[in-house]
Amino acid sequence: MSAPAFTVEGVAYEAGLPDLRRVRETVFVQEQGVPLSLEWDELDPLCHHVVARDAHGEAIGTGRLTPKHTIGRMAVLPDWRGRGVGDAMLRALLVQATELGWREVSLHAQASAIEFYARHGFLPFGERFEEAGIDHQSMRLLPGAVNPVETREAAIAAVLGVIAGSRRQLHVYSRELDPGLFDAPEIVAALRRRAVAGGEVRVLLQDPAEPQRALAPLIGLAQRLPSAFAFRAIEEPTDRSYPSAFVVNDLGGYYFRPLGHRFDGETRLDGSGRARQLRASFDPVWERARACTEYRALGL
Template identity: 70%
Template sequence: MSAAPDTPLPFQVEAIAFADGLSDLRAVRDVVFVQEQGVPVELERDALDPLCHHVIARDDQGRPIGTGRLTPDRRIGRMAVLGEWRNRGVGEGLLKALLAQARALGWPEVTLHAQVPAMAFYARQGFLPYGERFVEAGLDHQSMRLALDAINPVPSREAGLAALLGVIDGARRQVLLYSRDLDPGLLDQPEALKALRRFAVGGGEVRILLQDPAAPQRAVAPLLGLAQRLTTAFTLRAIEEPVDADYPSAYAVNDRGGWYFRPLGHRFDGETRLDGESRARQLRMHFEPVWERARPCTEYRALGL
């Protein structure tokens, strides 16, 4: 498995038995958890290790650079990547290898305890937060879960934000947003704005359909400012046809099978899946004729849009 195109450093991820890989697994985990994060070694080296399914990442010299494991209770853990290899695709490679193992084992769902700063990373792979945050080994954590090869329910705003990040970051060239009023609580969040900016700067196209274009203008929605700065990437249109204005739902959909659908557009609860091409196609087919009937948001011209 290769690293990301912008950081072409070769590495491979493989499954490894704990007994065979003990020294290499600890070589990574001791550095990341014990030395960097201050986790007591007696907590890091737990009794579950011999019972887990492990994966390890190695550089082109065979040296260990990352680890991860699946526990008997169907939880991903001990995700660790050496500092010089972070943001080079290693974490994603480890996670995908663990999910492939979980599928091979026939697991319907996997969970994990994400360190809070890493939540966006897991959201990009479809994981959604649930429950309250908690402290584990002295660090703030959030439980997250992913239904494998199935629709994932979205019960809260926090889960909705994670679903939205997954759709945006999973897009290839296009993201379509059908929204009542730019969705305060979602599209105004720093994480969402950062993801949209990254996608747009990378050459992506974002089309946004609005039922109430005046509301975000009154609220000085930050997404309008982002769209003003990146006019070639963002296009906003206002819905006028009564049949379209009466549509109660909202959604985000990309061009790689990812979608987040809310039956009631003023609520956050709904469903999501990042590999559901059939439903994504339905949503794109709904979006296109409405887009053709909608008008440009001329009221944003004063903002430079």
């Protein structure tokens, strides 16, 4: 394997200031129009900073942990976006937060970056707000712990995290494809990306007729990618009495709802024990369920 095209390291504020300025002022001040007076604050000297560097040692990304247990100033130079730099920096910051013993980490995500943070387990809370003229959303994560899900927005973020954290398999146990959740455009798009990348999605439904009547977009996606999606209908009375719903992946990520008609529940992206339990409860029901042949596209 070739060496990574970039590295991420922690830097002291004074020593790293030239690199921090190069990235942050390029992205926030020049590109996004944030006033220079707002970009640098009294917290900067007190923060834990990380810098991403290319193979030549040039700074290409920055991020920081503040004394308020928040992550901020996440920035990547334009030419390096979409290449995993932001993911690597965020992982490095979360490792630092865990080493510091922080039980909660929060951040103010630009609206366009909500899905990015959701992929790492952050859940939105509160209303959208404007900061430095840009639409933002508060998000938080309890590292290494179960995270409560209380709203539809948090439920969408939880599902996005489980999808992104899968290696190959996703198991979905649902009453009727959960209107408001599995028809959310960002979830449909994430499932499409996973399927195109070789993922396998198994969906167990208690009521397969209702999603069909509602023209659920996930059915149409499955018809276009039949090798990646499989739907089965639960018919055994004892199986149909199960009140809960969940989505679980093959790398320890899950989102579980005690009552399948509600969004509130819990999620964790590194909960291997609980994820194994959910997969173990899914598999025998899957074997007993019937294939949803009514979902197949004509001619298949």
